[in-house]
Amino acid sequence: MFQALSDPSRRAMVERLSHGPASVSQLAEPLAMSLPAVVQHLAMLESSGLVTTQKIGRVRSCTLDTSAMSNAEQWINARRTQWQRRLDRLGDYLDETADEDALK
Amino acid sequence: MFQALSDPSRRAMVERLSHGPASVSQLAEPLAMSLPAVVQHLAMLESSGLVTTQKIGRVRSCTLDTSAMSNAEQWINARRTQWQRRLDRLGDYLDETADEDALK
DNA sequence: AAAATACTTAGGTAATAGCTTAAGTGATTG
DNA sequence: CAATCACTTAAGCTATTACCTAAGTATTTT
CATH class of the missing domain: 1.10.10.10 (Winged helix-like DNA-binding domain superfamily/Winged helix DNA-binding domain)
Known part of the structure; x- marks a missing residue:
């Protein structure tokens, strides 16, 4: 592909x-x-x-055959969104620790 | 890429x-x-x-670097949608000629 | 039926890709 | 400060890739 x-x-x-x-x-x-x-x-x-x-x-x-093309597209998309999810979790974590800092 | x-x-x-x-x-x-x-x-x-x-x-x-990945994704997507548009136009044409047939 | 068309098959070659081992370099650890 | 660790550089080797030309094989055309 x-x-x-x-x-x-x-x-x-x-x-x-x-x-x-x-x-x-x-x-x-x-x-x-x-x-x-x-x-x-x-x-x-x-x-x-x-x-x-x-x-x-x-x-x-x-x-x-466009269905074969969307396979490649989906592979890329899966890796990209995986990365995005990680960034989101990281953001949550940073927000959390910011809250904890605020409580001190 | x-x-x-x-x-x-x-x-x-x-x-x-x-x-x-x-x-x-x-x-x-x-x-x-x-x-x-x-x-x-x-x-x-x-x-x-x-x-x-x-x-x-x-x-x-x-x-x-996910922005580089989406470049590849977009290239594929552009070709796929181009193809899709062509199929749609073909469908319109067939509908049209079907109407003309119906008028005869 | 001869000639032209639209590939197809069969070689062969030069460049590139994907490794390897061996010998560095520069940062950390004991 | 010697040893280890995490790469880095260099050289070379093999298999694959991307072509080529020359000679087919079916189909149309004329």
Whole structure:
């Protein structure tokens, strides 16, 4: 998942696909690399579940799978909120000790 | 950013840090690798902005920077919602043509 | 049926990533 | 002040990644 998104070319492909489905050559067109290279990137996006493809006739159509994307999003979110909870508890603790100080 | 999160060891380190700050050796302890390897991973996390560190005496303390994490989260979210908007427009179009069919 | 299109497969190469061990450095402890 | 501790630096090694070119294989077109 993160592995698949770690490459700038693949992120560009995901960005393109977020605007709608595309064929392999359409995905390749803006990228400065050979078609086989694009196909390799595509294979990674597919095996990570980010993209699904189906071949109709001689053209392969690629579409984004957003449910796979939200997995990555949720992982990040979980770590962020975990951290946030910790900060909140720390805040509570500091407030508490401030009260105790005030009582003295 | 995604580059930094693409390695499982680094994700484990981020996960550990989401529970609170840790020293380099504390980060290294659960990982099956040498300390220099951990330091290399840490350097990546730091240069990506995900983690900030400061050295006090001889121990380096590492903390998570959640604002950097939300950048990655937002990138994913932007692509996902872009896709969602497209599906919505497609739905509108289909509804529209359905109405036109109904008029015939 | 020949030619063009849209990939696909099969190699091969150069750069990078992810480790390792060995030998520092600078701060604390006994 | 010698030893220990917590890293840090340096060098090197292997496997993977990100490409490439060349030569296929199906599908359309003409």
